[in-house]
Amino acid sequence: MGSGKTTVGRALARKLNKRFIDSDHEIEARTGASIPVIFEVEGEASFRQREAEVIKDLTALDDIVLATGGGAILNPASRALLAERGTVIYLRASVSSILHRTSHDKNRPLLQGPDPRRRLEDLSRQREPMYAEIADIVIDTGRPNVQFLVNNILMHLGLAPDRCIEPSMNSQSMPISTVTPAPVPREPGAARPVPVRLQVDLGTRSYPITIGPGLLDDAGLLRQHVHGERVAVVTNTVVAPLYLERLTRSLAAAGKQVTTVVLPDGEEEKTWPNLMAIFDGLLTDKCDRKTTLIALGGGVVGDMTGFAAASYMRGVPLIQIPTTLLSQVDSSVGGKTGINHPLGKNMIGAFYQPQTVIADTATLDSLPARELSAGLAEVIKHGAIIDTVFLDWVEANMGALLARDAVALTHVIRRSCEIKADIVRQDERESGIRAILNFGHTFAHAIEAGLGYGTWLHGEAVGCGMVMAADLSCRLGLIDTVARDRLARIVSAAGLPVIAPDLGLATWLELMQVDKKNEGGAIKFILLQPLGSAIIRTVPDTVLAHTLHACVQRAC
Incomplete structure (x- = not known):
């Protein structure tokens, strides 16, 4: 109305x-x-x-x-x-x-x-x-x-x-x-649309996002976006047994010659040697600059394959096929690629947009519960910084999401992609508004580096990081305790940690100083003002210390 x-x-x-x-x-x-x-x-x-x-x-x-x-x-x-x-x-x-x-x-x-x-x-x-x-x-x-x-x-x-x-x-x-x-085509007699299509509007670098079940088996969709004869699929040891054969069969049906590269699984494997393993596979099979790289997997595979595509022969076509909730709602969209360094997460990489993103929602059926919860962190983030109506809906339907209700999951994937696509349209290279997508990430990246990559999943660290950022926002008078506590409850309801690891104040500060948003040595945080809107600012050391102390003792 x-x-x-x-x-x-x-x-x-x-x-x-x-x-x-x-x-x-x-x-x-x-x-x-x-x-x-x-x-x-x-x-x-x-x-x-x-x-x-x-x-x-x-x-x-x-x-x-x-x-x-x-x-x-x-x-x-x-x-x-x-x-x-x-x-x-x-x-x-x-x-x-x-x-x-x-x-x-x-x-x-x-x-x-x-x-x-x-x-x-x-x-x-x-x-x-x-x-x-x-x-x-x-x-x-x-x-x-x-x-x-x-x-x-x-x-x-x-x-x-x-x-x-x-x-x-x-x-x-x-x-x-x-x-x-x-407009979405319908199957004859269908009561609801088949795959949802969105567009990331970036001028000559624009590309579609397709969301729906069974897309791995759609040879026509793949043929539409793979223009050359050669394809190299990069995946990992967990995803390959589940979906590599299906994708390879569809690519063959589309008339494509396929090379495969299977990497070890885990955030700790997002390293230079594994990036070199992708290049080794491409060069061994004599892949040329018309070869399309396809990332089949979660955020780690997507980031590494994207960086490889940006670098191999100075740039080859890239397609993202995310298979985790986190990668479907966030990391596969927007063109951020890279690898980790022992001193900082995602510090080496490039902005490189894909030709398309194909999110087969049926792959979420095989996702471990912990990975599903990790993906919900980025969903909650989008609601917390931009769309409180969406956050309300996520809070009210958390049970359906955790139960893998297909309609509920499709809705959060679609809305998250809409939100991120529009921010990327406004600020492709994160010189302004796109930085708000890092809400909770300054704390999260410190958690991942401090505990060792792979100890906590990225989404788990982001969930806890958002709780810490909300506490910091509250201490600065930007939101009230009701909003702070509500966000902590939503994060907890998603099965995510809300109590931070005790890294020690000096370690926390050292790790947060290695952040891409920082300028002149000052740590910059994404904060809420109010819930549903975000700002970027530095904070007094004393206030930050209070948040760190509180959040390692209890849920902020």
Whole structure:
């Protein structure tokens, strides 16, 4: 509700020369009563039944643009009909935006209680996964004008607008989450979309992200993105027995000649000798500069293969096929590649964008529970620094995520990729806003180096690091104790550690001084101000010492 469906739908219909219908208006015309009166006299259940009947009738029509009520998707039959019979466009708006737009509207029966914000937050948590499940296109409304939104929709429908009108706003006005997926094909009779597709917009270096089950077996998808005849697949000793044969078979079906390089597994193996092992395999098989490197595995494999692709013959094509939750929601997107040094994590590497990212969600079925929890750290991070509605949803659905519910996991992968892709679009080489994606990482990298790489998983260190960063934010008066404690509870609920290892103050400071964000010897931290927004700043040594002391004693 309040996202502009009627206004945008009517304008879109004019552009497409189609008839516009609003389902709420149709209900009122059939009953002779307004929506608030129907709610008051008959109750919501009766209204939903009327709504479902209208949706069934209207989706059978041709050449229309249909604006549904915000709750139409609550009915499973209506969801199936919308998904099967039309192209579904989800106009997404923040709770604050909706509240602003509907604050004086007395025709919103669901918002007439004493706390409309809380009601909107509850509705968002309930409905967001359903919207995401059936949406072919997601458009974040923010503050752009109607014409801009319509042109945006037309482009994602594959139609050329008269001209693309840029929104009149400064860079701070648009919400960060503006990446939209292209229309998604449906299988005949399917009630929901097959693989979700997003786009990382970087001009000539732009590339798609495809998310869905069974993509390892899609020879056509691989053929689309591997342009040369030669492919080198880099994986590790854990992933190779599970998925290497399937991928190799699909590549062969696509007409490709395949070289394989299998590395040892683990963060401690992200080293120079193993990078050389990739080059050894490429040179031994006489791979040329048209050879495409494919990273099949988690973040370590992705980072190392990306660095190898950036370096081999001064750059060869790269495809990321992440097989862990952490790599699907974070590390495979954005072009950061590299290896570790004994004195610092990821200190040697390059920015190098892939040709595409292919996230086969079925690979998460074989992921150990500890690895699944590690991936949730980056999911929580995205909500904590950018999207509190998303964080609310993750908190409310943690049980489903830990139980590997396919719809829940697809939703968090999709939303995380949308958030990261848009930040990368704004700041590809981390000269500004992209640094906020390192929330919790200054502490995390110190934990990994101090304990020895591989003792804690990267996501475990990030989870604890976020709790420490939230404590530091609280001590500086940037967030209150309620927000600090809430984030710690969410991290703990994900099965991640919230008590930091006791490395000793001197070791902590020494390790944190080796950080790519630092300038002039000053340690820079990503902090919350408030929850859902992040800033970069240095902090007094005394405050940092208090956080370090507190977080090794208890959950901050």
